Amino acid sequence: MNNINLQLYSFGFECNLSLLDKIKCAGEMGYAGVEFARGYEELPVEQVKKALDDAGVKAVSAHVALDFMEQDLPYLAKLGVKFVACPMAPFNTAEEAKELAEDLNKFGQMAKQYGITIGYHNHTGEFYQDQGKYLMDYLIENTDPETVAFEIDCGWASAAGINPVEYINQHAGRIAGIHIKENGGVIGADKPQSRHEAPNHPKFELDEDGKPIIPPEFKKMMEEREKLNVPQGSGIVDWKAVKAAADAQREGVIYVVEREASYGGKGRIDCLKEDIAWLKENL
Template identity: 35%
Template sequence: MNRRNFIKQSGLAATAAVMPVLPFDWKNKDTSIGLQLYSISPSLSDDFEGNIAKVAELGYTHVESAGYNKKERTLYNRSAREYRKIIRANGLQPISAHVRFSPEEAAPLLDDFATIGVKYVVWPSVHGGFRKSADGYRRAAAQMNTVAAQARERGIRFGYHNHNFEFQAIDGKIPYDILLENTDPELVFFQMDLGWLVKGGFQPQDYFRKHQGRFPLWHIRDVNDDGKSVPVGSGKLDFHSIWSQRELAGYELGMVETQQRKTSPLNDIKQSIHYLKTEIIK
């Protein structure tokens, strides 16, 4: 083994030593489907406990939160412990969380998510100030490396979630490529939003091949020809082809995300998991 490979293998071993064991059977990991709770935010505002129970009834096994209040240190107006209790009481795992924060804000926030039992904390996007230039995206990548190191100290993995704007060239570069190239692959993973990437004019499989193993979490989103988010299976994404490349991606868990609706948002997530369970993840 040469020196370069030895260092790489040693680094991977050190990372594995601090990474948490996820709370479900990895032999059956491909059958587990999570939900990004943003999809049903209107319903959660009306009846949080009742609608979390409905999510479990539909067959989802994990949930991903959105909307952490950094000032109050609450999720859905509940403390970390209260949120965890409700989620777990319904047989769900509070596996991941979307929250945007700076390195200076990281410590108490990560402590709260460690209390909940979150295994993945994800930046949902980079703020507008970073989006003005290629150098701005490089600065964002540097911050990701910093907060990822803080997360790892708490047994949490840190990642980044894309929209479609990361695929619009700036200064001759694709911003998503800048982020991938300037983040430490042993610290920062990428939660690929399949639908937004396709809306941006690219194909997930190409990124899986080029950056193997960097996409353990997916947002399973579908879009129509107009780029609008639709229930999974009713848009233009070729989920059979994407699913066949999951090993290249390093796939561990998929999170359904659908368009947020004011009326009957549960219908979209019901249709989505039915399609996945009957047509893709058999």
């Protein structure tokens, strides 16, 4: 497998590289393309295009929240992006899934003029059930297959207890992208928030230096989740079967490495180098 792309979010929040430097680094590591997580807002499109050309990588896709979708589509089209996915959105019932589907359909029609397909990327909460059915199923079933497709994050799906291969087969034709996120265990589906309630972000007290004081139980939970990000090829996902299923159901499926955390005390870039090396050798 050679056509492997990198979600730029994978560099992590502690990375000091600029967006242009991340593009260059992705090319140096051997990635064929990148998936943006915004960060280009203040940059002229010509500058980003030059960085892509210089690095020898393509702009294959992007993650854009619904609030920024309309304003970002023209910019991303100029970069050559063909798939723009909402990275996450709150919804916790069948009805709310249908409401979100309406939003995706609206942006799908809007993106059509740019030759862009709109998508949605899952975490674990999309596999929470309402009326005996996954929320993700309601979302897929109520979106227009002509303009809306999906990016299955196999790491989060398997963490929720879903077999990614079976899920891809169940929704054949609708899966335009695969997030290659290695996962070492099952934690179940998080209960998602309602799209009609204010976001319930955790609030922490600050120490005398103004840094957040992380409660032990929250820190433990985050550490356990980071441990799920094991080295590529050592987790619970059968990547050969995933690729076979994805390629069989739709042409031009994009494969994007996304890493949430490092492992073994290594730096993030070293982990990303090992990720692509394993994929090129084994898929």
